[in-house]
Amino acid sequence: MRQRTVGNSGLRVSRIGLGTLAWGRDTDGDEAAAQVLGFVEAGGTLVDSSPFYGGGTAQRILAELLDDVVPRSALVLSSSGGIHPGRDGVDCSRRALIAQLDATLRELGTDHLDLWQVATWDPLTPVDEVASALEYASATGRVRYVGARGYLGWQLATAASSTNLVATQAEYSLLARGVEDELLPAAHHHGVGLLAAVPLAGGVLTGKYRDGIPADSRGASETGAEAVAAYLTEATARVVDAVVTAADGLGASPLAVALAWVRDRPGVASAIVAARDYAQHTGVLAAEELELPAAIAAALDDVSA
Numbered sequence: 268m269r270q271r272t273v274g275n276s277g278l279r280v281s282r283i284g285l286g287t288l289a290w291g292r293d294t295d296g297d298e299a300a301a302q303v304l305g306f307v308e309a310g311g312t313l314v315d316s317s318p319f320y321g322g323g324t325a326q327r328i329l330a331e332l333l334d335d336v337v338p339r340s341a342l343v344l345s346s347s348g349g350i351h352p353g354r355d356g357v358d359c360s361r362r363a364l365i366a367q368l369d370a371t372l373r374e375l376g377t378d379h380l381d382l383w384q385v386a387t388w389d390p391l392t393p394v395d396e397v398a399s400a401l402e403y404a405s406a407t408g409r410v411r412y413v414g415a416r417g418y419l420g421w422q423l424a425t426a427a428s429s430t431n432l433v434a435t436q437a438e439y440s441l442l443a444r445g446v447e448d449e450l451l452p453a454a455h456h457h458g459v460g461l462l463a464a465v466p467l468a469g470g471v472l473t474g475k476y477r478d479g480i481p482a483d484s485r486g487a488s489e490t491g492a493e494a495v496a497a498y499l500t501e502a503t504a505r506v507v508d509a510v511v512t513a514a515d516g517l518g519a520s521p522l523a524v525a526l527a528w529v530r531d532r533p534g535v536a537s538a539i540v541a542a543r544d545y546a547q548h549t550g551v552l553a554a555e556e557l558e559l560p561a562a563i564a565a566a567l568d569d570v571s572a
Contacts, residue, residue, distance in 0.1 A: 268310035275458030284313035286541030291324025359389035420449025460536035472525035523554035
């Protein structure tokens with residue numbers, strides 16, 4: 268799997284990342300172990316987790332896999348702070364951020380994270396205080412690089428002016444291109460790389476929902492039904508049809524076409540996919556081999572604009 272640097276930093280990550288959002292919710296420990304092992308064997312490095320994925324379950328599963336299944340040194344570990352499971356609150360104060368970071372390190376059994384991101388904008392905490400927490404985490408060796416998740420363009424620009432952010436994480440796909448308006452230009456200006464989350468639009472871009480909602484799909488689950496339903500519109504159906512048509516012409520899967528499109532957009536360092544099972548994960552890894560012809564990428568750009 269090809270590696271890329273994140274923004275203007277020297278941090279190298281695989282251009283497809285392994286997401287853990289579904290771990291402990293739709294994906295059990297054995298399935299997670301198979302995913303991370305296959306990912307590393309394919310040359311993948313970036314594994315994205317968080318203390319609030321699955322109310323903390325995802326992070327506990329990841330902790331069990333480090334060194335027992337794959338060496339910690341083989342991974343670029345990314346996590347975040349600022350959202351607190353069980354409290355339904357946002358607290359990005361220096362006190363809360365550092366306490367949550369230390370708890371994450373203890374649970375993962377590692378002395379550092381390769382990338383640590385503030386998970387959300389906190390209107391109650393001055394940006395300089397958030398910056399000081401990030402700088403302290405770096406200076407004390409707890410983290411190697413810092414970033415932000417879910418920021419708007421102006422928020423990213425404000426934070427990047429106060430500290431050395433290298434990454435920002437946000438939803439980006441053929442069905443969710445809002446980051447192109449302000450966030451990506453701000454990231455480019457400040458030398459920040461984008462980690463594209465939800466690049467398959469909850470599985471909608473794989474074409475599985477063209478004829479209804481499969482009973483075993485995320486769209487039929489309690490946790491995923493609302494998110495998937497938001498994509499099932501007449502406008503998005505035209506985009507999905509275009510992806511399926513392109514896939515047929517290329518002899519590839521719709522998953523691979525949709526993932527390759529977002530993976531290779533300007534400013535994207537890595538596209539992070541959280542597969543529910545190993546079959547989906549295998550399809551994600553296979554997408555690494557697909558390079559979209561310029562004409563097809565442009566056609567998808569037009570139909571989804």
